[in-house]
Structures are given as structure tokens and as C-alpha cells.
Amino acid sequence: MANIGLALLGARPGNVGGGVLAAFEAAHDRYSAHVGRTLELRHILVRDASTPRAGVPAALLSTDFDAILADPEVHIVIEVMGGETPARDYIERALASGRHVVTANKEVMAKHGADLLATAAKHGVRLLYEASVGGGIPIISPLSRDLLANDITAVTAIINGTTNYMLTGMASGHVDYADALAEAQRLGYAEPDPTADVEGIDAAYKLAILCGLAFHVAVSPDDVARQGISSLAARDFRYADALGYAIKLLATARLLDGGLVASVQPTLIHRDEPLAKVDGVLNAIQIEGDLVGRVLFQGRGAGPGPTASAILADVLDVARDIVAGRQPTEAIQRRAVPVHAPGVHRSRYYLRVTVADQPGVLARISGILGDREISIASVIQFETDEDARTAELVITTHQATGSALDTALADIRALDTVTEIGNVLPMAG
Amino acid sequence: MANIGLALLGARPGNVGGGVLAAFEAAHDRYSAHVGRTLELRHILVRDASTPRAGVPAALLSTDFDAILADPEVHIVIEVMGGETPARDYIERALASGRHVVTANKEVMAKHGADLLATAAKHGVRLLYEASVGGGIPIISPLSRDLLANDITAVTAIINGTTNYMLTGMASGHVDYADALAEAQRLGYAEPDPTADVEGIDAAYKLAILCGLAFHVAVSPDDVARQGISSLAARDFRYADALGYAIKLLATARLLDGGLVASVQPTLIHRDEPLAKVDGVLNAIQIEGDLVGRVLFQGRGAGPGPTASAILADVLDVARDIVAGRQPTEAIQRRAVPVHAPGVHRSRYYLRVTVADQPGVLARISGILGDREISIASVIQFETDEDARTAELVITTHQATGSALDTALADIRALDTVTEIGNVLPMAG
Numbered sequence: 001m002a003n004i005g006l007a008l009l010g011a012r013p014g015n016v017g018g019g020v021l022a023a024f025e026a027a028h029d030r031y032s033a034h035v036g037r038t039l040e041l042r043h044i045l046v047r048d049a050s051t052p053r054a055g056v057p058a059a060l061l062s063t064d065f066d067a068i069l070a071d072p073e074v075h076i077v078i079e080v081m082g083g084e085t086p087a088r089d090y091i092e093r094a095l096a097s098g099r100h101v102v103t104a105n106k107e108v109m110a111k112h113g114a115d116l117l118a119t120a121a122k123h124g125v126r127l128l129y130e131a132s133v134g135g136g137i138p139i140i141s142p143l144s145r146d147l148l149a150n151d152i153t154a155v156t157a158i159i160n161g162t163t164n165y166m167l168t169g170m171a172s173g174h175v176d177y178a179d180a181l182a183e184a185q186r187l188g189y190a191e192p193d194p195t196a197d198v199e200g201i202d203a204a205y206k207l208a209i210l211c212g213l214a215f216h217v218a219v220s221p222d223d224v225a226r227q228g229i230s231s232l233a234a235r236d237f238r239y240a241d242a243l244g245y246a247i248k249l250l251a252t253a254r255l256l257d258g259g260l261v262a263s264v265q266p267t268l269i270h271r272d273e274p275l276a277k278v279d280g281v282l283n284a285i286q287i288e289g290d291l292v293g294r295v296l297f298q299g300r301g302a303g304p305g306p307t308a309s310a311i312l313a314d315v316l317d318v319a320r321d322i323v324a325g326r327q328p329t330e331a332i333q334r335r336a337v338p339v340h341a342p343g344v345h346r347s348r349y350y351l352r353v354t355v356a357d358q359p360g361v362l363a364r365i366s367g368i369l370g371d372r373e374i375s376i377a378s379v380i381q382f383e384t385d386e387d388a389r390t391a392e393l394v395i396t397t398h399q400a401t402g403s404a405l406d407t408a409l410a411d412i413r414a415l416d417t418v419t420e421i422g423n424v425l426p427m428a429g
Numbered sequence: 430m431a432n433i434g435l436a437l438l439g440a441r442p443g444n445v446g447g448g449v450l451a452a453f454e455a456a457h458d459r460y461s462a463h464v465g466r467t468l469e470l471r472h473i474l475v476r477d478a479s480t481p482r483a484g485v486p487a488a489l490l491s492t493d494f495d496a497i498l499a500d501p502e503v504h505i506v507i508e509v510m511g512g513e514t515p516a517r518d519y520i521e522r523a524l525a526s527g528r529h530v531v532t533a534n535k536e537v538m539a540k541h542g543a544d545l546l547a548t549a550a551k552h553g554v555r556l557l558y559e560a561s562v563g564g565g566i567p568i569i570s571p572l573s574r575d576l577l578a579n580d581i582t583a584v585t586a587i588i589n590g591t592t593n594y595m596l597t598g599m600a601s602g603h604v605d606y607a608d609a610l611a612e613a614q615r616l617g618y619a620e621p622d623p624t625a626d627v628e629g630i631d632a633a634y635k636l637a638i639l640c641g642l643a644f645h646v647a648v649s650p651d652d653v654a655r656q657g658i659s660s661l662a663a664r665d666f667r668y669a670d671a672l673g674y675a676i677k678l679l680a681t682a683r684l685l686d687g688g689l690v691a692s693v694q695p696t697l698i699h700r701d702e703p704l705a706k707v708d709g710v711l712n713a714i715q716i717e718g719d720l721v722g723r724v725l726f727q728g729r730g731a732g733p734g735p736t737a738s739a740i741l742a743d744v745l746d747v748a749r750d751i752v753a754g755r756q757p758t759e760a761i762q763r764r765a766v767p768v769h770a771p772g773v774h775r776s777r778y779y780l781r782v783t784v785a786d787q788p789g790v791l792a793r794i795s796g797i798l799g800d801r802e803i804s805i806a807s808v809i810q811f812e813t814d815e816d817a818r819t820a821e822l823v824i825t826t827h828q829a830t831g832s833a834l835d836t837a838l839a840d841i842r843a844l845d846t847v848t849e850i851g852n853v854l855p856m857a858g
Contacts, residue, residue: 023578023720034577034761130575136721138567138575146559146567148463149452149741274727277706291452291738292565292728298703299724309720312578324758329749332463 003040004319005073009065009090010081011044011056016104016131017080019304020311021056031312035319043068045081065090069097076318078311079103080131088112095119095127100322102314104131104307110205110221113212117331126321126328128314133206134159134283136306137299138313143213143287148332150289152214154254156428159206161281161301162190162197163229163249167266168279171237171246177230189281199228200249200264207251207262214287215255217337224251225263225342232266236352236423239382239394240268243350246276250428259338261345268350268427275428343403348377348429350396352422353412357384357391361417365395368415372408374400390419396427432469433748434502438494438519439510440473440485445533445560446509448733449740450485460741464748472497474510494519498526505747507740508532509560517541524548524556529751531743533560533736539634539650542641546760555750555757557743562635563588563712565735566728567742572642572716577761579718581643583683585857588635590710590730591619591626592658592678596695597708600666600675606659618710628657629678629693636680636691643716644684646766653680654692654771661695665781665852668811668823669697672779675705679857688767690774697779697856704857772832777806777858779825781851782841786813786820790846794824797844801837803829819848825856 011017024031024041032038041060045068046053049061062068065086068077077094079101081087088108094101096119103109108116109132120127130140134157143152158164165187166180175183181198184190196202204224211219229249240247245268253262269276274296278284283301288294300306321328355361366376375398384391397405405424413421440446453460453470461467470489474497475482478490491497494515497506506523508530510516517537523530525548532538537545538561549556559569563586572581587593594616595609604612610627613619625631633653640648658678669676674697682691698705703725707713712730717723729735750757784790795805804827813820826834834853841847 019720027578027580030580031578036759136718137724138571141575142567142571145746146570146742147738148745149456149460149738151456151459274706277703289565289738291448291734291741293735295566295726295728297724297726300722303722305720306722309576309578309718312720313575316577317574320758324756326755326758327753329753329755330465 001037003038004035004322005040005042005075007043007068007074007077008041009045009077009079011046016304016307019308020078020080023308023312031316034316036323039319042071042074069093074099075322076100076102076315078315079105084108084111091116092119095123095125098123098125100125100318102128102311104311106132106205106209110208113209114218114334121331124327126318128318130314131307131310133209134285135301135303136309137283137297137301139285139297140213147287147289147292150291152287152289154288155210155214156275157251157285158248158275158278159251159283159285159301160197160203160249161283165189165281167229167247167249170232170234174234176234177232198230200226203249203251203264207253207264211253211262212334216332216334217260218334219260219262223260223262223339227265229266231423244271245269246271248275256340259340261340263342266425268425270429343401343406346399346401348397348399348427349405350425350427353393354390354419354422355393356417357389364415365412368408368411372404374404374408430466432467433464433751434469434471434504436472436497436503436506437470438474438506438508440475445733445736448737449507449509452737452741460745463745465752468748471500471503498522503528504751505529505531505744507744508534513537513540520545521548524552524554527552527554529554529747531557531740533740535561535634535638539637542638543647543763550760553756555747557747559743560736560739562638563714564730564732565738566712566726566730568714568726569642576716576718576721579720581716581718583717584639584643585704586680586714587677587704587707588680588712588714588730589626589632589678590712594618594710596658596676596678599661599663603663605663606661627659629655632678632680632693636682636693640682640691641763645761645763646689647763648689648691652689652691652768656694658695660852673700674698675700677704685769688769690769692771695854697854699858772830772835775828775830777826777828777856778834779854779856782822783819783848783851784822785846786818793844794841797837797840801833803833803837
């Protein structure tokens with residue numbers, strides 16, 4: 001029987017492509033046995049074929065995507081280049097030429113997933129993207145299949161390992177943001193330009209992908225409200241800890257009155273919650289469904305090994321379908337839903353406010369909050385600077401809408417006794 | 430287009446069958462939309478059709494399995510009767526008659542899964558059993574598909590909610606076994622005859638099923654070494670806690686030198702491990718693979734809702750295959766592997782020993798352990814009974830084989846200064 005031909009787009013050593021190549025080489029015979037046909041890697045698309053690459057057969061290297069597409073023996077294209085361009089174009093052309101595609105590309109899937117899935121359906125092929133969220137943690141497939149009987153009510157996730165590593169360091173070592181970032185960069189967990197991670201852009205891509213599957217709605221990453229972690233101070237973690245909470249960069253989404261509420265924000269989460277205990281570079285995704293209750297999926301969210309695990313699972317699944325002559329099933333239709341303005345969502349809040357250390361300040365702040373019907377749950381005066389005659393108040397509120405809080409904060413900021421509103425963070429649950 | 434016909438075997442209200450019926454009724458239209466064809470429940474097999482059942486159409490009730498099989502409009506048989514007989518027979522006959530089968534039956538799948546999967550393959554139909562392990566937690570499908578690229582090195586799981594609820598109570602409330610069992614029975618978490626739960630039989634069924642998928646080996650529940658939880662005393666939890674450990678009924682399996690080591694045992698697990706934090710009726714399954722590292726799946730392991738979530742996911746999956754005309758892929762071949770005797774496995778151990786409170790006792794015990802090349806990691810004298818002139822020693826060891834330890838324990842038991850060997854438990858990791 002004919003082999004099943006693969007083409008790999010992207011192969012930087014030490015990166016995802018390198019992880020796929022290493023795993024494929026180590027377990028090639030086992031994979032072929034699982035599939036019942038020999039898997040044959042026929043092409044590796046690289047930018048510069050003259051760069052020497054250990055363990056990569058030079059004869060497979062190519063810089064010409066068209067030549068790869070022209071090979072009729074290629075059945076599955078594996079895209080691990082990353083970035084929007086030219087990956088999106090290559091994926092689309094591979095699908096349109098009747099090739100199945102397996103991708104790890106969160107940016108392309110978040111921005112163009114719906115269109116590309118439609119292209120795949122039109123051409124009778126599959127587009128699989130388990131590796132695009134949560135590294136090796138199975139989550140795309142469980143949402144697509146195993147939790148399908150549920151009305152999914154909420155997605156709550158830690159899906160950026162870089163920031164979770166930094167926040168874990170800030171929580172345990174009492175280091176500030178700049179030190180945590182420097183350490184993450186030193187260890188290779190953070191990029192030289194850390195924007196995509198620390199501003200929640202990466203997590204927003206992944207959350208948009210999860211929303212499409214969980215709620216069967218079309219979600220753009222622009223629909224996700226974002227707040228980065230750079231405003232967090234070491235003392236926010238101390239204060240949260242004193243209140244019984246951890247601070248995590250939580251990606252959360254739910255359908256509310258038929259509209260979507262989705263955000264990536266540093267969030268206080270009670271230390272008894274499973275997500276509060278997810279530390280270091282680990283990722284975890286919690287799904288709430290009407291039947292299943294809460295299920296949690298946890299593991300390493302990045303790295304060549306975990307990502308290769310997800311990519312090769314998709315490859316084996318497609319390859320088994322090819323061998324069995326199985327055609328793809330129809331995709332589940334996605335609905336367009338309105339996106340709620342961030343201010344509509346109700347949450348409890350943590351406020352850190354620096355005030356003049358004098359009588360009556362708290363009365364004025366609580367008066368302003370009360371005028372907006374925001375109830376105070378607790379107030380703790382944590383630190384006093386005797387020289388500056390200031391004190392730091394940490395206020396937690398009961399449920400309030402974001403817009404009510406914003407209006408109140410504007411009034412509080414205008415008080416002459418308020419030096420600074422240091423941080424405002426939602427509290428989960 | 431013709432409907433997709435379903436038959437449900439078993440429908441006790443408040444039980445799994447009731448959960449399936451309630452979910453099916455509530456979400457019938459959504460399910461049919463996902464599938465692209467109307468799902469039609471045509472028969473419900475019950476023992477006594479004259480029992481009134483709220484919300485169950487009396488016209489669907491039947492006590493005659495043959496009559497159900499004779500209906501050519503039945504495409505999928507859902508088995509939620511539980512127990513080995515007659516469920517196994519019904520599943521086999523449904524498969525042989527060309528019907529797809531979805532089952533929640535851990536006992537049948539653990540004892541007869543390999544044969545029944547072969548029957549399904551022979552007749553070109555699918556046998557799905559996501560609900561048989563971990564309730565609504567996706568684990569069968571992730572092992573079958575999402576982690577398939579990995580060489581799975583270990584399965585470590587808390588897969589019996591009854592005992593986990595009891596152990597959590599014993600750990601936090603300092604109640605003893607009998608009180609914990611009485612409370613679990615009062616709340617309906619434990620059966621009047623709790624044997625299957627507290628002796629680890631239920632967990633051994635589930636572990637045998639997981640081993641088949643994780644290692645592609647044929648495993649019988651008899652291959653799983655079992656130790657129940659009835660020997661645990663409240664003070665074991667206090668002592669473990671002082672050492673930094675929780676005690677959980679862990680189901681563990683790994684391949685070692687080409688042979689299987691599988692056990693269900695109360696086990697000390699360090700409190701920093703994710704599984705140590707899985708409390709109450711929650712279940713959690715940790716899979717270790719060469720690519721993915723450790724991934725954890727956690728959720729409610731029982732109950733009508735979670736179990737219905739898993740069963741209906743399988744039903745939707747089969748139904749979508751029927752609509753697309755997709756034939757099953759070939760099952761992955763399972764190998765026969767030898768089962769290691771329990772004594773071969775190396776572990777660290779926790780020993781609680783009651784001894785005469787006099788000099789030289791520890792020297793004699795450590796001498797015996799040393800003779801068997803078992804190194805002591807720590808010794809703590811926890812409690813002394815001055816009237817009886819006894820003391821309680823808690824000894825933890827470094828890695829030792831079970832057989833070396835058994836030999837040493839026989840010698841220790843024979844010492845005239847040793848009153849009792851209270852408990853011997855493995856320590857994970």
C-alpha cells in the first residue's frame with residue numbers, strides 16, 4: 001500500500017518543528033503500526049536550506065512551498081512556522097489543494113479559523129489544531145467531542161505559561177514585575193519582546209479559539225477584553241494572600257443573556273480553587289458544563305515535546321482516517337453572537353488605593369461606592385508611610401458591574417485625599 | 430432523512446439512565462442539530478414496565494431485549510444497567526446484530542473489553558465506553574486519540590469518589606474509618622455493602638480499562654494488586670501530614686522491563702503533588718508520556734449528570750459517523766505482557782509500628798531493615814502510651830522492593846519488643 005506522505009512547514013531546531021522531527025524519528029515505526037500504513041516525511045519547508053541542521057536529512061529540505069504542493073504524494077501538511085504571514089496563506093492553499101492540515105498556529109486559528117475550517121469542509125479535508133492551545137494538554141478535541149453533550153456555561157483558563165511563571169515568582173519570592181520578567185527572559189520562558197505574553201495577546205488568541213468550540217460562536221481575538229500584568233506589584237500578591245487569594249492571569253469567557261463576555265485579566269482567585277494551585281509554566285483549562293459540572297485539564301502548555309504530542313496526535317488521527325477511507329463529518333455550525341461591552345459584566349473587585357492618612361477618607365470613598373450601589377466586602381489598611389503621611393487601603397467589593405465601578409473610580413480619583421489608585425483587579429467566583 | 434434510532438438499556442430514576450433521559454429530553458433539539466439528523470429514542474429496557482416513572486413515556490418501556498434487537502430502526506444501543514450479567518450478553522448481541530453500543534459498564538469493559546471490541550470490529554460497528562472511567566471526565570478518548578503519539582510511561586489516578594470522599598473526611602476531620610464510612614453511606618456516596626469501593630475493586634476495574642488504552646496491553650482486573658482502605662486509622666493521616674504527605678487511594682500502573690505493574694493501594698503522596706490536592710468526591714487521572722510530560726484530568730467521577738455527559742458524547746460521536754457514512758478505524762492492537770508479582774516493584778514505604786518503650790528497639794528494627802538493604806529515610810516516635818509502656822514509631826524508607834520489605838516485616842513482627850505493625854503503605858514518587 002502507498003505511504004502516507006507528510007510535509008512539515010517550519011523546522012527550527014529546539015523549537016516545535018524540531019520537537020516534531022525528533023518524536024517522528026524516535027517513534028516512526030510505532031506510529032506507522034498504529035496507522036496501519038507507513039508514514040513518510042517527504043518535505044521540510046525552511047527559510048534557508050543551506051543552514052546545517054543536526055538530524056534533519058538535507059534531501060528533504062525545501063524553500064519552495066509550491067514545489068511541496070506540486071507533490072501528489074503529500075497527504076498531510078503540518079504547519080509549525082507560527083505567525084500570521086505566510087502561514088495563513090500556506091494553510092489555505094494546502095486545504096484548497098485537497099491536503100489535510102495540522103497546525104499549531106494560535107494566531108492564524110484565532111483570526112482566520114472560521115474561514116479556514118470552511119475551506120477545509122468545502123474541499124473534503126480536515127484542519128486540526130489541538131496544539132494551538134495548551135501545548136500537549138488535550139483540550140480542542142475534548143471540547144469538540146467529549147463535552148459536546150453539554151451546554152458549556154464557562155471557560156476559565158491559565159493559558160500562558162510565561163506569565164504564570166512570572167506571577168508564581170512574584171507570589172512566592174516577593175519580587176516585582178521587572179525582576180520576574182528578567183528571570184523569565186533569562187530562562188528562555190519570555191521573549192526579548194515580551195509584549196504578546198505580558199499584555200495577554202497570546203492568551204486572547206487561545207481564548208478566542210476555545211470560545212468557538214465551547215460556545216459554537218464566532219469569536220475574534222478583538223472581542224476579548226485584555227489587561228496585562230505589568231501593573232502588578234509584589235505587595236498586591238501579599239495583600240491577596242492575606243485575603244486568602246492567589247493572583248493569576250485568567251482567561252475567562254461565558255455567554256450572558258445571549259452575548260459573549262470574554263476577557264484576559266490578572267484576577268484574584270480563592271486559594272481553594274484548583275486554578276489557584278496551578279503554578280510555574282503549567283497551563284490549566286477549566287470547563288463548566290450543565291451536565292459535567294467542572295472539569296479541569298492541566299499540563300505543560302508549551303515546549304517542543306508537549307506541542308509535538310498534540311501535533312502528532314492530530315497527524316495520527318488524520319492518517320487513520322485516510323487509511324479507513326473516512327470522510328470528515330460536517331462541522332458544527334457557529335452562531336454570530338453580540339459581544340458585551342466589558343462594563344456589563346458583574347464581578348467582585350479588589351482595589352488598592354493610596355490615601356492621605358487622615359480621618360474621614362474611608363467615609364468619602366465608601367460614600368462614592370455606595371452612591372453607585374457598590375457594597376464593600378472588606379477594607380484593610382495594609383501599610384502606612386509615616387513620612388509621606390499616606391496609608392494604603394485594600395478594599396474588596398461585592399458584585400458590581402465594570403461600568404459602575406469605572407464611574408466610582410473616576411470620582412474616587414478626584415478626591416484630594418486620594419494619592420493614587422494603585423490597582424483594580426476582578427475577583428473570580 | 431431517516432432518524433437515528435436509540436435504545437436505552439436501564440433507566441432507574443436518579444441513576445445514570447435517568448440522567449441520560451433528562452439530558453436527552455432537555456437538549457434533544459440541540460443534539461439533533463449537532464448530528465444533522467433527528468435522534469429518536471425508541472426503546473427503554475426496564476425490569477418492570479409497570480413501575481411508574483416520572484417523565485418517561487410509558488410507550489417506550491419494554492422488558493424484552495429481543496424485541497428491541499428486532500427493531501431495524503435502532504442504530505445505537507446505550508447500556509447503563511451496570512453489573513456483568515446480563516449486560517455483557519446484551520452488549521455482545523447488540524454488536525453482533527450490527528448495532529453501535531455505548532456503555533458505562535466498567536465491570537464488563539474491564540473483564541471482557543478486549544473480546545467485545547473484537548466483536549465490534551468484526552461487525553463493522555463501534556463500542557464506546559467513555560463513561561466507564563471517571564464519570565464525565567474525558568479520559569478514554571484522550572488516551573485513545575489525543576495522547577496517542579506518546580509512549581505512556583505511567584498512569585496515576587484517583588478513580589473512586591466514594592473512598593476519596595472518605596479519606597478526605599479522615600484527613601480533615603480526624604474521624605476514623607467506621608465514622609467516615611457511615612457518613613458516606615448517609616450521604617448516598619457509599620453503598621449499603623461498600624466492598625467494591627473500599628476494597629479497591631471498582632478502582633481496579635477502571636485501572637484495567639485505562640491500562641489497555643495507555644499501554645496497548647491486555648490487562649485483566651485480576652492483574653491489579655489491591656489493598657483496601659479499612660486498615661487506615663485517623664492517626665495515619667496525622668502522621669502523614671506531619672511528614673508533608675496526604676494519603677489517597679491511588680490506582681497506579683506502569684510498564685517496567687516489559688512487564689506490567691498495576692496496583693490500587695492507599696498511598697502517601699507529597700502534598701505539593703496535584704493529586705494530593707484532589708479532595709472529596711472528585712476524581713483525577715494523571716498520565717505521564719514521553720512527549721507530553723504529565724497531564725492531569727480532573728472532575729466529578731460519578732453522578733447522573735457527569736455520566737450522562739460522557740455517554741451522550743459517545744452517542745453524538747457515533748451518530749455523526751452514521752450521518753457521514755464513516756466506518757470505524759481499525760483498533761490499535763494490544764500486546765500480551767507479563768504481569769509482575771507485586772513484590773518486584775520498588776517503592777518508598779511508610780511503616781507504623783507499635784513497640785515496647787525501651788532502649789534498643791529501634792536498633793533492632795533498623796538492623797533487620799539494613800540486613801535486607803532497606804535504608805531508613807526518617808524515624809519519628811509519635812505517641813507514647815505510658816500505662817502500656819508502648820510507643821508508636823513511624824518509619825519511612827528509601828526505595829525497596831515489596832518482597833524485601835515483606836521479609837523484613839516478618840522478622841520485625843517476630844521481635845518480642847514489637848507489639849503490632851499497624852500499617853504499611855507505599856509512598857508515591
